[in-house]
Amino acid sequence: xxxxxHVVDALPGLVWTARPDGTVDFLNQRxxxxxxxxxxxxxxEGWQAAIHGEDLPEMLERWRSGFASSEPGExxxxxxxxxxxxxxxLISISPMRDAxxxxxxxxxxxxxxxxRKRAEEALRLRELNFxxxxxxxxAPVAVTxxxxxxxxxxxxxxxxxxxxxxxxxxxxxxxxxHPDDLPQTIAAQRKAHELGRPYNVESRHRRADxxxxxxxxxxxxxxxxxxxxxxxxxxxxxxxxRKRAExxLASEKQLLEMVAGGRxxxxxxxxxxxxxxxxxxxxxxxxxxxxxxxxxxxxxxxxSLPASFITSIIGRPVNAGSGPCGMASYLNEQxxxxxxxxxxxxxxxxxxALAYGLRACWSTPITSAAGKVLGAxxxxxxxxxxxxxxxxxLIERFTHIARIVIENAQNDAALKSSEAFLAEVQHLSSTGxxxxxxxxxxxxxxxxxxxxxxxxxxAPVSIEMMETRIHPEDLxxxxxxxxxxxxxxxxxxxxxxxLMPDGSIKYIRATCHPRRYDGTLVELFGTVxxxxxxxxxxxxxxxxRSELAHVARVTTLGVLTGSIAxxxxxxxxxxxxxxxTCLRMLAAEPPNVDGARETARRTxxxxxxxxxxxxxxxxxxxxxxxxxxxxxxxEATREVVALSSDELQxxxxxxxxxxxxxxxxxxxxxxxxQQVILNLLRNASxxxxxxxxxxxxxxxxxxREEDDRVRLTVQDAGMGFDAHATDKLFEAFYTxxxxxxxxxxxxxxxxxxxxxxxxxxxxxxxPGATFAFSIPLVPAPRTSRSAAVRTAxxxxxxxxxxxx
Amino acid sequence: MMVNESxxxxxxDDESVRESLPDLLREFGxxxxxxxxxxxxxxxxxxxxxxxxxxxxxxxxxSGPDLQTELLRRRQEIPIVFITAHVDQNIRxxxxxxxxxxxxxxxxxxxxxxxxxxAALRVN
Numbered sequence: 001x002x003x004x005x006h007v008v009d010a011l012p013g014l015v016w017t018a019r020p021d022g023t024v025d026f027l028n029q030r031x032x033x034x035x036x037x038x039x040x041x042x043x044x045e046g047w048q049a050a051i052h053g054e055d056l057p058e059m060l061e062r063w064r065s066g067f068a069s070s071e072p073g074e075x076x077x078x079x080x081x082x083x084x085x086x087x088x089x090l091i092s093i094s095p096m097r098d099a100x101x102x103x104x105x106x107x108x109x110x111x112x113x114x115x116r117k118r119a120e121e122a123l124r125l126r127e128l129n130f131x132x133x134x135x136x137x138x139a140p141v142a143v144t145x146x147x148x149x150x151x152x153x154x155x156x157x158x159x160x161x162x163x164x165x166x167x168x169x170x171x172x173x174x175x176x177x178h179p180d181d182l183p184q185t186i187a188a189q190r191k192a193h194e195l196g197r198p199y200n201v202e203s204r205h206r207r208a209d210x211x212x213x214x215x216x217x218x219x220x221x222x223x224x225x226x227x228x229x230x231x232x233x234x235x236x237x238x239x240x241x242r243k244r245a246e247x248x249l250a251s252e253k254q255l256l257e258m259v260a261g262g263r264x265x266x267x268x269x270x271x272x273x274x275x276x277x278x279x280x281x282x283x284x285x286x287x288x289x290x291x292x293x294x295x296x297x298x299x300x301x302x303x304s305l306p307a308s309f310i311t312s313i314i315g316r317p318v319n320a321g322s323g324p325c326g327m328a329s330y331l332n333e334q335x336x337x338x339x340x341x342x343x344x345x346x347x348x349x350x351x352x353a354l355a356y357g358l359r360a361c362w363s364t365p366i367t368s369a370a371g372k373v374l375g376a377x378x379x380x381x382x383x384x385x386x387x388x389x390x391x392x393x394l395i396e397r398f399t400h401i402a403r404i405v406i407e408n409a410q411n412d413a414a415l416k417s418s419e420a421f422l423a424e425v426q427h428l429s430s431t432g433x434x435x436x437x438x439x440x441x442x443x444x445x446x447x448x449x450x451x452x453x454x455x456x457x458x459a460p461v462s463i464e465m466m467e468t469r470i471h472p473e474d475l476x477x478x479x480x481x482x483x484x485x486x487x488x489x490x491x492x493x494x495x496x497x498x499l500m501p502d503g504s505i506k507y508i509r510a511t512c513h514p515r516r517y518d519g520t521l522v523e524l525f526g527t528v529x530x531x532x533x534x535x536x537x538x539x540x541x542x543x544x545r546s547e548l549a550h551v552a553r554v555t556t557l558g559v560l561t562g563s564i565a566x567x568x569x570x571x572x573x574x575x576x577x578x579x580x581t582c583l584r585m586l587a588a589e590p591p592n593v594d595g596a597r598e599t600a601r602r603t604x605x606x607x608x609x610x611x612x613x614x615x616x617x618x619x620x621x622x623x624x625x626x627x628x629x630x631x632x633x634x635e636a637t638r639e640v641v642a643l644s645s646d647e648l649q650x651x652x653x654x655x656x657x658x659x660x661x662x663x664x665x666x667x668x669x670x671x672x673x674q675q676v677i678l679n680l681l682r683n684a685s686x687x688x689x690x691x692x693x694x695x696x697x698x699x700x701x702x703x704r705e706e707d708d709r710v711r712l713t714v715q716d717a718g719m720g721f722d723a724h725a726t727d728k729l730f731e732a733f734y735t736x737x738x739x740x741x742x743x744x745x746x747x748x749x750x751x752x753x754x755x756x757x758x759x760x761x762x763x764x765x766x767p768g769a770t771f772a773f774s775i776p777l778v779p780a781p782r783t784s785r786s787a788a789v790r791t792a793x794x795x796x797x798x799x800x801x802x803x804x
Numbered sequence: 805m806m807v808n809e810s811x812x813x814x815x816x817d818d819e820s821v822r823e824s825l826p827d828l829l830r831e832f833g834x835x836x837x838x839x840x841x842x843x844x845x846x847x848x849x850x851x852x853x854x855x856x857x858x859x860x861x862x863x864x865x866x867s868g869p870d871l872q873t874e875l876l877r878r879r880q881e882i883p884i885v886f887i888t889a890h891v892d893q894n895i896r897x898x899x900x901x902x903x904x905x906x907x908x909x910x911x912x913x914x915x916x917x918x919x920x921x922x923a924a925l926r927v928n
Contacts, residue, residue, distance in 0.1 A: 566862075569889035573910030574820030580914035581828040588831075599827060606820050 014079070014089065014110035016047065017096075020103045022067050031110070036082025052078035052086050063093065070095055070103055076117070079110065087114035123224065140236040142168070146221075146229045148193055157236070162208025178204035178212050185217065192219050196229055202243070205236065213240035244279070248397055251275040255401050265409035269301035269402065276398050277304055280391060282381060284358075286310065287366070287402055288325045289375035290318055297326060300375055300406075309356045316349075318373075323349035324363035325376035332373050334364045334395075339384035359384045364395050366402045374406045423447050430530035438486075438521045452508070452530045454500060471497035471505065485514055486521050495531070507535040567613045574606035628779075631670045633702055633710055634659040640677045641700065644685075651685050651696065658701040666710055667778045668755045676748040676759070680714040680771050683745070687718025687769065694767065708777045709757075717768040721761070748773075756780040809835040810925055811853045815845045815871065816860035816887070821910075825858065825917075832918055842866035846874065854882050856905075856924035861888040861895065872902065883924035887912070 005026060008015045014031040018024045027042040035042070035050040042050070051059055055077035066073040072094035078086035089110040096105040134141045140157035144150050150169040161168060161176055171177060177185055181203035192199035199219040204212035215236045222231040255275065258268045273285035287300030295318055302310045316322040318329045323346050328335040337343050340359050343350050353361065360381040366374045377399045379391070387395065423446065426432055432449030436442070443461045450457040453469050463482075470478045474496040481494055491513045498506040512526035582599040585592035637659060641648075648655055681700065688696040699715040745759075752759040757775030764770055812834045814825050819840075826836040837854075839845040843866055845857075857875075861868040868886055875882055886899045886907040896907040905927060906920035 565891050566889045569891065569910045570818045571820060573887075573889065573912070574818070574824045576911035576913065577821070577824035577828050577917075581824060581831055584828070584831040584914070595827070599824070602820070602823055606824075609820065 011109070013112075016042075016108045018106040018108065020067070020105065022063055022106065034081055035079065050080050052080065054078075059091070066093055067106070076113065087112055088117040089113060119225070134233065137235070139238070140215075142234040142236070144232045144234065146193065146232065148189055148232065151231070160205070160207060160236075175206050178206070180204070189219060192221075193232070196221055202239065213238060214243035215239060247279055248394070251279065252397070252401055256404070259405055259408050265405060266299075266301055268405045270303045272398060272402060272405065273301050273303050276379070276394065280379065280394055282383075284380040284382075286313075286325075286378045286380070287375060288313060288329075288378070289406065290329050290373055294318065294373075297322075297329065297375075300402075305380065306356060309352070309358075312352060321346060321348075323353075324361045325378055328363040328365045328376045328378075329373050332365050332367060334362070336386060337361045338386040341384070353380075357382050360386075362387050362391075362395070364399050366399050366406060368403060368407055374403060374410075377402050427451070430533070432528045432530075433526070434528065435523065435525040437523055449528060452506065452528060453498065469498045469500070471499045473497070485512060485524060489514060489516060491526075506530055506532045568610055571606040571610040571613065575603050575610070578603040578606060628667050629670060630665045630667055631673070632663070633666055633673070633712060634663050636670055636674050637677055637700060637702060637712065640674050640681060644678065644681050648681070648685055648698070651689055653685050653688060653696045653698050656697065656699045658699065660701075660703045663702050663704055663710055664708075664777055666775060668775065669751075672751045673755070673775075676751050676773065677712065677714075679745070679748045680712075683771070684714050684716035684718060684769075687716050687720070689718075691718060691767075705774060709774050710777065711772055711774040713770060713772040715764065715768065715770040717764075717766070720763050720767060720769045722763075754779075809833065810855040810928075811835045811837065811850060812856045812858060812921060813845060813850060813854040813882075814838040814858045815840075815842055815863075815868070816858075817841060817863040818860065818889075821860070821887075828914055828917065829858075829921070832921070834921065842868070842871035842874070845871065851875075851878075851880055851882070855928055856921050857882045857884045858921070859884050859886055861886050861899070862890065869899075869902065872904075876903075883927040885917075885920040885924055 005028075008017070008026070008028045009030075011028065011030070014034055015028040016024055016031055017026040024043055024045075024047050027037075027039055027047065031037075032039055032042065035047075037046065037050060040046075048056060048060075055075075059075060059077050062073055062075050072092065074090060074092040076088055076090055079089050080086050090113045091108060091110045093106055093108045095103045096107055098104050134143065134154050137154060138156055140154065140160050142150055142153045142157055150165070150171065153165055153168055157168070158165070163174075163176065167174065168176065172182070172186060185201050185203045188199045188201040198221065199217075201217050201219075203215060203217060205215050206212050216239045218235040218237065220233045220235070221229045222233060224230050251272075255268060255272055258271060269287045273287065276285040277283055284302070284304045286302035286305055289298040289300045290296075291298045297314055297316050297318060299310060299314045313323060313325065316326050318326050320327045320330050324335045324337055327345070337345070338360055340350055340354055340361065358380045360383065361378055363376045363378040366377050368374050377395065379387075379395065426446055426448035430448070430452070432452050433446045434449050435444040437444075445455075445457075445461055447457060453461075453466070455461060455465065459465075467475060467478070477494075478496055481492075485492070491511065493509065493511045495507065495509045498508055500506060507530070509529040509531045510526060511529070512524055514521055515523040515525070578599040582596045582603065585596040585599065637657075641655065641657065645655070677700075681698070684698050685696075688698070694717060697717045699713075701713045701715070703711050703713075705711050749759045752773045752775060755775045756779040757773055759771070759773040761769055761771045812829050814822060814829070814836060816822055816825070816838070817840055822838040822840060826838050829836045834856075837848070837850050839848065841863060842859075845851065859868040859871060866874070868884075868888075872884055883905045884903070886895075886904050887910055888895060888907070889910045891909055896909075899907040905924040908916060908920060
């Protein structure tokens, strides 16, 4: 026994022994040291004083049953330490038996489990708190084991999913998480479990009514004091509204970017439909447009509806009977057909829609900012349904975007059409426009400008490039104007030439308008008009005119010189022959003086005859009536005016035409009469060349006179003439002009007289003179021209000569 | 009028020619007869005696070439020197082609006239 007590005393726990009846007969030193009770006091029933009052009854009961059954047993109980504090102990009892198997003693051992017990208690309290917290969170929360098995979920979770805990335990193989989101959710959890770090994943969870909503799932580990993960808590935050708003915003942004990026209207509308279909599950979206006449529907976009269905809608009239979109466009209000099987509004359209499997259609007009219906935005479903407020807000937003898309496209088209129109007009008028930013030096040229300068439209234009085109002779003037534009604050125009690479020349008329800010030139814009064609036409006209004049002159002169030569050569021949004879008579031996005197006399006579021929030539014009034709004097006058208009303009003459409407045709030589008119016009114009103190007005007038005559009058405001000089005006070589020959009026009068008419002049009451001629409709009968010529020349008028 | 003098006939409607030309031709030593028209010449009695005919081209009534044709028809082959006041260089070759000895443009010099008449007389 002593030996045993020594051993027992050495054991590291609290040890005691009891007799088979349970009476404690020994307590080791550690027991006595812990409890502060002496061996004597602890023996018997005394040890019970060290047991916590709450634990003692159970202990006594356990001891009793243990002793009765002779089986070992253990329990936890609090023992009072000598300082009065209690600590938890695990107390085990086991019987000691003799060789015969009879129980000779009971051995008890108490192990201090206070620290472990305290830890367990702390954990229990913590868990209790956590569960309370979890249950009180109004959002769905799930609790899983460290391995990820679902242990529990809070009430909001059960309510949201409409499933039991057991059903939710197998969430990985159910539809609780949207199939599209399931893999990434599982992967995120697995990774979090492996790394022991919180995770954050967004996924769609199926609500009890079958609708998936977006959740942000936050997974957080719960650890013990040693840092080991005990649980995972999975907080599910409903972010569906935010997600939807984000989606809409992203859609809007993407669509508006497409619009801004210049994507075509059909492409953007198609994308719009696709966005709508992605946002509102199960719907088919279409956009139809109202055509420019406002009477029929046009195709917009419908990427998910059968083309044949859309085709059957396109071209339908905009009215209430043609279908939901026609009606919405017509009434400019939303049309809801929640169930097409019971729909009665569109007898023709409904069966067709039903045939395509459509059961619901909601069409909303797309209206411009100005209130004009641009088209209709429609959602179709293959099951009957009416729009929810969510749908309506979706429709509202996308209808608004559709409006922006369509309006933008229309503005774009209008702009393009306007640009095309401008380009067309510029091309037609050979007028280009330009703009030069004086600050940045940037030049903007219209298409036509590039065409005129023959530059590649892709290349930016520099002043150096422009100067390569300026005609070298005009370059200095061009540069000078470039300098002047900086200082002169007024529009200005100038003409210059371009020398093209192929050597051709273009005539350019530029009009510039400078724009200034604070006196500094900031911008110059204007037009460049290619006047080459006009200039060439003018030159061609000038050439024709001078050629015509030349031909007329040569022809007239040719005929004239022939006649003159013939008529002059006759007396010349006499002169030469007589003179020769005279010389020979004087050279004879003896000289024939009488004969010489006679031939000399005849020489003088022939010379006088030659002189007479020249004198009579003037009368020649009076006698020729030349080509006779029926002619309209007004028309002849207009032609002359047209031929002279350039010259008149150059002389700044203001021409007024007063041509009688009832002027009868006259018979005469058109060219000759036109020469007279031209002569009168030029004289009038020349007479006003020095006039600067009054308008250079020139009036040309035709009128019918009595006795079947017509009169043409040319009135000027020029320097006029002296009244007493009237008779001399029509004499050959009389002129008031410094550079004139003085034969124009003389010839003109001859021509008019040749038409049995009269040409006269009167001084105006005011400045200037009036010249007029009057001719009969039919001139008096005359002999042929050559006959007249010879008659005029011949000294003896009744004789005539034949043709050579 | 001496028998050995060759008769030169002048036919011209211009009076000054009819006055001046015979005097010059006489100075050269020819006998001369002047006529105001072709008809007058044909009606005269000197046609067959004429050794040289100085003939104006353009005349009222029968022209110079007309008279030439008529003489040929009558087989009166008289060498002809045409004269004309029309300065048309095309006339001369056509007249020479028609058988004229010469074609002179008025006014012509005394020497060119003499050369032409002499050439005509050589044809005889």
